Amino acid sequence: MELSSDSEKADRRRERETGTLGKLVALLDLVALAEGPMRFTDILSLSDQPRGTLHRQLSHLVEEGLLEVDRDGRYLIGIRLLKLASRSWARNEFRAVAEPHLRRLQEVTGETVHLGVLRGSEVIYLDKVEGRQSVRMYSQIGNASPAYCTGVGKAALSALDDAKLAERIADLEFRPYTEHTLRSAAELLADIRDIRVRGYAFDREEHESGICCVAAPICSDGDHMLAGVSVTGPAYRVTSGKLQDWAPLVVATADSIMTDMRNRMGPKR
Amino acid sequence: MELSSDSEKADRRRERETGTLGKLVALLDLVALAEGPMRFTDILSLSDQPRGTLHRQLSHLVEEGLLEVDRDGRYLIGIRLLKLASRSWARNEFRAVAEPHLRRLQEVTGETVHLGVLRGSEVIYLDKVEGRQSVRMYSQIGNASPAYCTGVGKAALSALDDAKLAERIADLEFRPYTEHTLRSAAELLADIRDIRVRGYAFDREEHESGICCVAAPICSDGDHMLAGVSVTGPAYRVTSGKLQDWAPLVVATADSIMTDMRNRMGPKR
DNA sequence: GAATTAGTTCCATTATTTGGAACAAAATTT
DNA sequence: AAATTTTGTTCCAAATAATGGAACTAATTC
Numbered sequence: 001m002e003l004s005s006d007s008e009k010a011d012r013r014r015e016r017e018t019g020t021l022g023k024l025v026a027l028l029d030l031v032a033l034a035e036g037p038m039r040f041t042d043i044l045s046l047s048d049q050p051r052g053t054l055h056r057q058l059s060h061l062v063e064e065g066l067l068e069v070d071r072d073g074r075y076l077i078g079i080r081l082l083k084l085a086s087r088s089w090a091r092n093e094f095r096a097v098a099e100p101h102l103r104r105l106q107e108v109t110g111e112t113v114h115l116g117v118l119r120g121s122e123v124i125y126l127d128k129v130e131g132r133q134s135v136r137m138y139s140q141i142g143n144a145s146p147a148y149c150t151g152v153g154k155a156a157l158s159a160l161d162d163a164k165l166a167e168r169i170a171d172l173e174f175r176p177y178t179e180h181t182l183r184s185a186a187e188l189l190a191d192i193r194d195i196r197v198r199g200y201a202f203d204r205e206e207h208e209s210g211i212c213c214v215a216a217p218i219c220s221d222g223d224h225m226l227a228g229v230s231v232t233g234p235a236y237r238v239t240s241g242k243l244q245d246w247a248p249l250v251v252a253t254a255d256s257i258m259t260d261m262r263n264r265m266g267p268k269r
Numbered sequence: 270m271e272l273s274s275d276s277e278k279a280d281r282r283r284e285r286e287t288g289t290l291g292k293l294v295a296l297l298d299l300v301a302l303a304e305g306p307m308r309f310t311d312i313l314s315l316s317d318q319p320r321g322t323l324h325r326q327l328s329h330l331v332e333e334g335l336l337e338v339d340r341d342g343r344y345l346i347g348i349r350l351l352k353l354a355s356r357s358w359a360r361n362e363f364r365a366v367a368e369p370h371l372r373r374l375q376e377v378t379g380e381t382v383h384l385g386v387l388r389g390s391e392v393i394y395l396d397k398v399e400g401r402q403s404v405r406m407y408s409q410i411g412n413a414s415p416a417y418c419t420g421v422g423k424a425a426l427s428a429l430d431d432a433k434l435a436e437r438i439a440d441l442e443f444r445p446y447t448e449h450t451l452r453s454a455a456e457l458l459a460d461i462r463d464i465r466v467r468g469y470a471f472d473r474e475e476h477e478s479g480i481c482c483v484a485a486p487i488c489s490d491g492d493h494m495l496a497g498v499s500v501t502g503p504a505y506r507v508t509s510g511k512l513q514d515w516a517p518l519v520v521a522t523a524d525s526i527m528t529d530m531r532n533r534m535g536p537k538r
Numbered sequence: 539g540a541a542t543t544a545g546t547t548c549c550a551t552t553a554t555t556t557g558g559a560a561c562a563a564a565a566t567t568t
Numbered sequence: 569a570a571a572t573t574t575t576g577t578t579c580c581a582a583a584t585a586a587t588g589g590a591a592c593t594a595a596t597t598c
Contacts, residue, residue, distance in 0.1 A: 019555075025333045029353070036360065049588090050587075052546085053586075060287040063287050064287055071490050084350050085351045086412055089351055091305065093305075126351075142358075143359075221340050288584085288586075289554080308575085310574085310575060318556090319557045320558090320577085321556075321578080324577065325578095543594100543596065544594080544595070547591085547593090555583080556582080556583065556585105558579105558582105559580100560579080561576105563574100563575080565574070565575080568569100
């Protein structure tokens, strides 16, 4: 290895240096995470880019359809992303393999079933199967939630070995969404120890008041991908007893999905 | 494919000049449009980039989470796109405003209702409301279809003035999806003339055999955005008579959405 | 209507991308 | 199992694109 004199610059370059792309994606994120459309000046104040630069960057994103400009000149995420994402979703092998299993679980339990994958310390929901009276149907798909306060997230984390687990929860902020939200790495680690023993995780109103779930971990792609299935429902209907009763079903569903994936992909590696 | 002279290349370069970003997004598209995961060499043969260049481009896309690499080293669209798209969808004002109207239309007709926006000469579906027995629930959202063979597409096109219409259908390929698909610009223009007079469009198995629909155009954002609503169903159930009966409802729904949008956004400009 | 704020264009400077070639690792054939 | 081909990765001088300050126009606000 070479010891460079400009070690600072070199370090920064090594950490994340996707050059042009990185800056543009950061901008996309900025606009996507905003509450609503943003004016040029709003973005200018949040991104630390000079005006000229920012203007050109935004123009390029708009030209490619990744951003759009409304009639008031405000920027919002473009529809082209929806198109790209929809293809990736429709053709996602893992999702496709899991789907029939999710449906079965939904039918047996009568409650909402989620499939989520772990990405860093976040869970991104890949699919959701609901019963009849769905109010907001698609809202969950693609949604990201912190792993530490969701059943799927904690289940997926529990499949990591201690070293990797420590890495992922190293710089986590434990925001208290409800009074039951885990409040520290210690609490999370304790819960995860239990989850490992039991083989399934609970979320008892930790993310959203009045919402509970049981979840089981899924390892796929040779532990390259961690995910989870869960059954979720309102606390008044989904009692602690029911969660316990469903746990074996959820674990069985997770196992079936894992088996199907392994068979589909061949036992390589 | 891709036999182009140098002058054509130069033209294309002049037309679309987003530099680095353009090339990277083209790559994203390439991978997204593929049937499944692609190996490095597959991509190499389709993109006309030198190996070294392509390798770095892919690495950057992977580093940003826009692409992912499976355990066999094959590239596929990354989950980060799903996250970005889901936010853009959830916060899309037009979709949110339209939703209750779509639900009402679904309940009255009992058939599937679509909301799509026109983008170039394609329709991208923004929302879909189905009755009970939905088999593939989310598949349609984010999907892109040619405007010339869908109800929503033709309805939206009919709201353009002749000059702009001509532009959009200039270099259209009329691929015959079914025996009823319109086969030429002339046929399309004739149909659009009728649609303008009637105020609504039909799709009688033009895109998919056995599937019919009625659709009405929506102009929003000061004609900056063209869209459409439709009621779709299987031909055996959705007869010509029923389509006729529903037409006024569909038009009324489109009008309500337009009114709501105008009120929401203020009558500026 | 003057002053302020917001948005756009320009261009010499700076940084990143390019593409060929050399290198390394797998897969395939002999 | 050695040789060969195919596939994937790294490197660096040359080509290209991005940067950022300033000068400018347009839209608001006072």
